[in-house]
Amino acid sequence: MTQVRNFPIGGPLLEVQHISLRFGGVKAITDTSFNVLEHEIRAIIGPNGAGKSSLLNCINGIYKPQEGKIVFKGEVLDKISPNIIAQKGISRTFQNLALFKRMSVIDNILVGRKLHMDCNFLQVAFQTPRARQEEEENRERCEELVEFLEITDIRDTPVGKLPYGLQKKVELGRALATEADILLLDEPMAGMNVEEKREMCRFILKVNDELGTTMVLIEHDMGVVMDISDNVVVLDYGKIIADGPPEEVRTNQDVIDAYLGVAHD
């Protein structure tokens, strides 16, 4: 993490301010605040049920927190639907895979290009030169991504037929295709073996380095988290118990008590 980066970490890009989210009487998140800095890789860790995914769902607009606000590039994201938030430059992957199962790999990734394709249905129906050009350019972009992710041999397979690890990769590809400023990755390496995890880390670091994409990722594998993240937020019972660089978080007594050390002590 000490080498010179193409995109040095900048100021706050996304500010989560005093978010509280309740489902009926259940408090999923309580008064949580943290900043995500531009171009950084930020990990969110915490035991199961700590509210990590709920937090991503709040940022992405799927859940509407009862209190607090989320500020992205200086603009408050309040009560707006996920598709508008996507337009503003936030993309994501899902914990339990949310791919378009009956569509091919390349088509899944092409859907990620949606915000770069604005021809209306008439232009598409009549295949106007502009519609054809748009389709061709975006297809090319997706082919590049397919090559980058090393999934060329499965580009035409319906994703529903792929093994889990490959589906995770396709989902990353779809999120990358959006070329969003910030990617929310919900357990991108869950259920993967060491080899696959290493590969995934490589992709994440490469994208961050080459495109400067800010990443927020939820991950359970502490080795991975310590390796690739610039900063770590630790959640427990919907509250933040630590926020800082990995070395600092690792030695934080609260974190050790709540999450890391319990089994070892």
Next chain:
Amino acid sequence: MTDKPVFMTYSRSDVTNFAVLMILAFAVVPFTIETDYWYSSILIPWLCLALAAIGQQFVMGYAGQLALGAAGFMAAGAFACYNIELRIPWMPFPLSLLFSGIIAAAFGVLFGLPSLRVRGIYLMVATLASQFFIIWMIDKFGWFKNYDTSGIITAQDIMIFGVPFTSPMQMYLVVAVVVTILTILAVNMTRGSVGRNWMAVRDMDIAAESMGISLLRAKLQAFALSAFYCGVAGALFAFTYLKSLEPVAFDIKLSFSILFMVILGGLGTINGAFVGAAFILLFPVVLNTAGNAWFHGTIDATIISAIEQVVFGALIILFLIYEPLGMAKLWENTKQRLLDRRPVGEARPNKKPKTG
């Protein structure tokens, strides 16, 4: 697997298939088939219903919204066309068709609104409203039928820039041209970004929304275009097949038939609409002919039509269980199997993805 495009975005097999179909439709059929029966009882209704089935495909096969009410939109299109022809006599028929489709599309948007809140079987019930409301509206307000009391209104003759198209073969040509154009547009849309957005909504709506697709826009667009296709199909159905306008022709049975065409033909395929329509339309004819040929009239016609219902029901259940993608998929699988059996193995799609 995806062939290189040779013309615009179409692959070589697209172009050859299209050429073969066009030669069949416009060069072979008009010169070989002389009996009116073939045109007015088989080809015309087949093409009309296939067009309506494409409309149903948009909303059900592509956007994944369970809707039942295609016949209602067909009625809207048919009566819109009748009124346009009646009130604006100089209007060329193709333009009347276009406006009928647009009027039906407006109804489509209206009755597509429930899809923003409910899904599945509940949406199906909600969309039934289109079926009943449109028919009720036409019956209730005399204006739509030009205050005709006889119940059956004769459709006007089809005039295109002063040239009448009244013989069955001429009408077939009108229908075939309209269906060809709309099918090409449908293929372009479903293969392009429009269809991709619909399928994304169908397969995983939350992810689609997170990629920037507005569910509201995608769903209403599907409903509108679906109703447009049904509306044009309804107008053609009334003007070239029924040659009259009666709301009872567009009852819920027709809606169900169109639904079955889509299920049997194959959800999410355009050619499935044609295959399904042909099957639903021809099956009773075949069964009737077979019944007469084998039993020489000893079996009552009512029994044959009862058998027809039973076989339909069984087929739908079988297809839903064993091949939800319908006859179009079945055909594709057979073709693939035949190709795979060929000894000379060229580049073939990778069947086995490397396990992860």
